[in-house]
Amino acid sequence: MTLQAISPDRLKTLMDAGQAVLIDIREPSEHAREHILGARLAPLSAFDRHDFDRDKDKVAVFHCKSGNRTAMNVTRLAAAGFREAYILQGGLDAWRKAGLPLHENRDAPIDLMRQVQITAGSMVALGALLAWLVSPWFIALSGFVGAGLVFAGVTGFCGMARLLALMPWNRRFATPA
Template sequence: MTIESISPAQARILVAQGAALIDIRERDEYARENIEQAHLLSLSAIENGDRLGPFDPFDTVIFHCQSGARTAQNAQKLVDAVAPAKVFLLEGGLNAWKKDGQEIHADKSQPLPLMRQVQIAAGSLVLAGVILGFSIHQGFFLLSGFVGAGLLFAGISGFCGMARLLEKMPWNQR
């Protein structure tokens, strides 16, 4: 089954005609910025069996994420989650929606998405380890190695200790 991608302008027309717009990003990403007409049904929730609906064959559902990559990679899961509705993917996701000049709801008081926090923390620790390793003592290179090993473990196992730690930080407790 081929799933059609549509532009933000086409999506806006379909939403005005009654199509459901579903954001598959995680709750923290949605809280920071979202399309006001979009319902949140994160990919992790879909994978856990959560559904919206029921839908019938005459319904239209448009899925979007941040850039369009997650929706494209998980297209079949998304179709299955709203079957038998007609499914479209928003080409370029939220980024394309904004670039097209469409309105979004943004709450910059919300913390950065957790994965961005992990990237910032891991990158900072690796950079600090390298700088300190060259300038102070070679033992600091172990910091970079430790962070690299943690990222490798997270990629293989699906468990990210740094993300779990950052999740408990005060700025993420809302």
């Protein structure tokens, strides 16, 4: 099953007329940092098609940051049961490029996956540097992080992301705004 794409300008027209419900499928921390005004947060990690039972008569438009995550989950999103549903073409990035209004909170942390990438990359680089400067045994740190990333990719469970989510700067934004 596929959902058709809708342009940011067309979506804005439908939203202004009260005919569309915009559904942000990103995680709460991503939504807290920036989101389209009027978007409802329904993260994929907690997506429940019954959250929209009152809105079935409206046009549904799902979006993420770039449109890729939305496109990868189209079957699940289409099962929400809207009479008419679309994907925002290009996601939040296209909305921004079209010059349409966004709510931005630069005090909110960067999204969790970027935090994982920064932390993992730093640990690998540190392990390599310490192995070169101090002891070859420090290469184990790089190997441990690499193994953790492989495990996360295979199982879908990322322990580092879980730990980072508990950090004080992320806990402030753990619930929908």
